[in-house]
Amino acid sequence: MIKKGIIIACILLLCSVCYGQMHVIPAKGIVLPKDSTALINAIEGFLSRAKPNKDNPYILKENLIETSALLDEMKGMQNAGATKPDFYKCYLSNVSALDSNGYIIQLSYLGGDGQAPVLRAVFKILALKKDGQYYLSSPLKRNTLTWNKQKTGNFTVYRNTTDKVQLLDKYIKTAMEFDKKLHANNYITQIYYCYNFTDAMALLGEDYKLDYNSLANDNNSWFEPGDNLQIIGANKDDKVAFDLHDLWHNRLHHVVSTDIINRPIDEGCAYLYGGSWGVYTWQTVFETFKTYMGTDHDWLKAFTDHRRFGGAKTPLYTDYVINALIAQKIEKEKGFAQVIAFLSCGKKQPDNANYFTALEKITGITKTTFNAEIEKLVMEK
Incomplete structure (x- = not known):
């Protein structure tokens, strides 16, 4: 003993x-x-x-x-x-x-x-x-005992007002579409929504945090087995808090381990399926990219350089757009399962060796043919 x-x-x-x-x-x-x-x-x-x-x-x-x-x-x-x-x-x-x-x-x-x-x-x-x-x-349940509760499928929304919030409705609809696309296992998503992020986090039990000083609109999400909790505090017209780009990451990372996800491909898919920053659609992302590239059609260099363009506070990246075009091609020709296979090729390597191995296996595109194949995708788009 x-x-x-x-x-x-x-x-x-x-x-x-x-x-x-x-x-x-x-x-x-x-x-x-x-x-x-x-x-x-x-x-x-x-x-x-x-x-x-x-x-x-x-x-x-x-x-x-x-x-x-x-x-x-x-x-x-x-x-x-x-x-x-x-x-x-x-x-x-x-x-x-x-x-x-x-x-x-x-x-x-x-x-x-x-x-x-x-x-x-x-x-x-x-x-x-x-x-x-x-x-x-957490005092969350105690703080929201009298709140309105609305259930849609596996989603339950808690609110202290009843006015319509179109961005929230679209957010939930898109989340359900992503889950279906990803063949996600059934799990409960609880969303607590109010008009200010400070008030929203106070519901959870966080009265103040230096990291969030002066932040008025934001969206936080957490997962546990079988459960997802989202705290959204934002003006009902604030598109960034309801960004579908981040929603893509949120739903994907619950299905596919981030240990094997290639982030630049994941970001490209987020452009493709969710736009960016709540202000760009995939179409406007692509149009902004074409304008930025102009007569420069060295797509491989644009891919490897990871160039920044777009707005000062809403930046976009060249390699992410190229990955979005490739993911779009893969889904059209091979199905969405192969998109998942592509983005699961492993974390980004300095020489992108794992990336090009997966790309060639799935599409037949090699480093040598990269420029010609991306040119076709840009012209077709």
Whole structure:
């Protein structure tokens, strides 16, 4: 038994070294509950546990997706870049009783170097006691109890208003089309939508984060087995927050591992199926590309150079457009399954060797014939 105890102690020590134990500091003047030691230990354990979040013993299964999302937002908040680990300290700044078995707690990440303190983030979490143990949870469900709920297929949208948002409707319709195209396994997608990103993230339990300072419109997404959570905070006419380009990546990466995806091909497919930046359609992407290239028809050089063009704040890239043309050709001639095979050729290599191997295998196009074949695609388009 002694030997077994030593082994367990060593494992726990190794985990704390590998994953880093998060220390929570009670703020000066805070009023703590009687079992504050158990509460703080639970918070520290919750924050320190390595991924996957689904195995975190401080998360109840019924609260997994939203709590996992909040935990992802909290990870690394103690660091100020790679050169300043543990620059920010995690302070327990408020504990407010919900009932006899739960609290609303507030965590504030503060740091300083002798000057004015810097606020990194503020989070609000529920601490719920069950069978003598504290579990941590995002307050998302509690914050949206009275919201309108609309279900379409495997998608459920939660909103605090009832006016029509056409971009949201199109976003959901396109997501369903992507899932069908990708032969995705059935999974539940929950979308929480309101008009401002700060308000939207506060629903999840993130009251402030330096990374998002002044950001008014955005879209965040998280996955757990069988579940997808999307938090959208944006004006109903903000096209970037409802960008179908990013939606393509979001749905694809749930089906195909990013470990094998060739990013430039993936980006090309996102142009083809979702446009870019919420302002370009595939057609306008291509037209902008043709105008930029002009009389320069050295497509191989344009591909390898990864040239930037388009708007200053809405850039496009030459190799992505060429990949979109190739993906379009493959789908037309070989079917969509071969598009997936192409984009799954592996991460980009400096010499693109894996890319050209896959390209030749699927289309017969080689590095030697590349210019002539892309010329045909450009002229046909």
